[in-house]
Amino acid sequence: MGDLSEHWSNKEFACRCPECKGEYKVHLGLIGALEMIGGHFRKKIKLLSAFWCDAYYEKLNRSGRRSFHTMGKAVHIAVDGVSSQELFKFCETVPELRGIIFYPKENFIHIDTRPGEPVRLVKEGNDYLPLTAEKRAKYGL
Ligand SMILES: [Zn+2]
Numbered sequence: 001m002g003d004l005s006e007h008w009s010n011k012e013f014a015c016r017c018p019e020c021k022g023e024y025k026v027h028l029g030l031i032g033a034l035e036m037i038g039g040h041f042r043k044k045i046k047l048l049s050a051f052w053c054d055a056y057y058e059k060l061n062r063s064g065r066r067s068f069h070t071m072g073k074a075v076h077i078a079v080d081g082v083s084s085q086e087l088f089k090f091c092e093t094v095p096e097l098r099g100i101i102f103y104p105k106e107n108f109i110h111i112d113t114r115p116g117e118p119v120r121l122v123k124e125g126n127d128y129l130p131l132t133a134e135k136r137a138k139y140g141l
């Protein structure tokens with residue numbers, strides 16, 4: 001039992017940079033979504049990245065891109081024995097997850113609980129491109 005939900009604790013969402021020593025912020029909508037994903041696959045989800053503190057975000061130097069990681073609304077996830085494609089497709093059925101980004105090279109996906117219209121992107125090189133029908137076909141999504 002975690003301190004946030006059955007499977008999750010605050011400390012798991014902490015920034016992993018050396019500077020802030022575990023600063024964290026986590027949006028509760030994200031916890032609900034993670035419980036749904038874990039329940040579906042019946043496995044513990046691997047959190048590869050969660051909250052990013054300001055110092056870490058600056059270091060990443062993403063040229064002004066707004067990041068939901070700095071708001072505690074985004075995580076990078078993978079599940080052992082589950083392909084990123086399968087994981088991506090399931091996440092699309094979770095209404096809280098408005099933003100989903102496919103990382104074909106890194107083999108994880110980004111999910112977030114941003115407000116507004118759903119956003120689907122794929123990371124190619126340094127770019128985040130809209131996940132068009134063509135790209136879906138290319139990546140098996
Ligand atoms: Zn940090």
Ligand SMILES: [Zn+2]
Binds near residue numbers: 069075076110111
């Ligand atoms: Zn991300």
